[in-house]
Amino acid sequence: MAWKPSEISDQSGRTFVITGANGGIGEQTTKVLASKGATVIMACRNAAKAQQVADGIEGDVRVAALDLASLASVREFADSTGAFDVLINNAGLMNIPFSRTADGFETQWGVNHLGHYALTGLLLDKISDRVVTLSSIAHKQTPKLWIDDLNYENRRYQRNLAYAQSKLSNLMFARELQRRLTAAGSSKRSYGVHPGVSATDLFAHTETPLDKIAKPFIRLIGHSPAKAAHSSLFAATMPDADPAIYWGPARFMGNRGPVEQSSSSKLSRNQDLWRRLWEESERLTGVTYKF
Template sequence: MAWNPSDIPDQSGRTFVITGANGGIGKQTTRALAGKGGTVIMACRNTDAAQRVADRIDGDVRVSALDLADLASIRDFADRTGEIDVLINNAGLMYVPFSRTEDGFETQWGVNHLGHFALTGLLLDRLRDRVVTLSSIAHNQISKLRTDDLNYEHRKYQRNPAYSQAKLSNLMFARELQRRLTESGSSKRSYAVHPGVSATDLFARTETPLDKVSKPFIALVGHSPAKAAESSLFAATMPDADPAVYWGPTWLFGSRGPVRPAPSSTLSKDREVWRRLWEESERLTDVTYKF
């Protein structure tokens, strides 16, 4: 029998931080966790939009400002945040034109990976249970992670490979974090999940003609944001979920379906690349993890 959100145990007394919670998968994840009694902190750049969403969700839902494209904002958010049970690294950008973050990072990699890397490290001492990081089936669309040029300083920017690099980095980060937690003897856990394909606003922000047609097409092959949120919900709430497993849908090449152990690329399992990515992420963000 497939897992479904009705299987989520009562979350009363547990606090969740969800990045990018004001739309799409993040909004659905917020609604489900609040509905099970959890306290949810919506960590969002646009706090006005987030508050409008929060006001329409029953339960203990709070909004806190966080801009993952700005390390100063990430540090400020961490300083304002007390103990939490679960961090869900959900926010993301996809296929956007070339730009750089406030700190000079290529934006897709800077927001999707480096922002979450810094946030997780800064909150780790206040985290009681687990981290859930959203990757993507797009992680398998590149055959090499250029750890010598992750920030696109010496190569031509291509938006699709840049997105794949960011989502591969998410997957490798989650796995390396779990390896380091286990090595340190910590009971905390790190999960990598993917949501499949869903017609969220990610498909309407590429600033190309595809913005007008991609969402209807994606709706045909993918599944709803509520279904896409199930991978995050499973990993965030199920006590016996295995952190060694990459959780997500497997139907139609991973586009849709129930939450199951999902395949990942050979490259994503390369522990030496995990290490190099981790070291470069620490260097660029100046965030050093303390286990």
């Protein structure tokens, strides 16, 4: 039988931090966890919008400001956050026009990967249980990881490849973090998951005519944000979930379906690239992990 959120045990006494929780998959994840008794911290760039969402959710839901496009904001959030159980790296941008973050990083890669890399490293000693990082089936859509030009200094910007590279980086980061946790003898775990395809606001910020037609089309091939949240919820709460498995929908080319073992690209399994990505992320953010 397919896994359902009803299988989640009582989460009273546990605290979850979720980035980008003011809509879509993050909002749905927050609702379920709060309904199970958890304390949920919605870490969002737009705190006012997040508070409006939080006010409509029953349970212990709190809002904190976090802008993943600013390392200063990431450090401020990390400094002000106490001990908790689970970090869910959920926030993301998709297929936006070229821009750079406050620190000069290409925005999709800077927010989706580097911001979460820095956040996780700065919070790791405060996390008691696990880290869940959302990747995407789009990680398969890039032919390589431009390890020598991850930040688009010397190549033409292609928004779809930039997004795919950021999602590939998410998956490689999750796997390398697990490898390093295991090597350090830590009981903490790192999961890479994907939600399938869902008509969230990710599809409404490309600043092209596609913004008006994307959601209706995606509804035909994907599934609801509530079902898309199942991958995150499964990895965040199931005690015996295997961190070596890439959890997510596997049916209809990964677009939708129940949570199960999902396929990933050969490129995403290149452990040398995991290491090199980690080293480059450390160099660019200045964040060194302490295991």
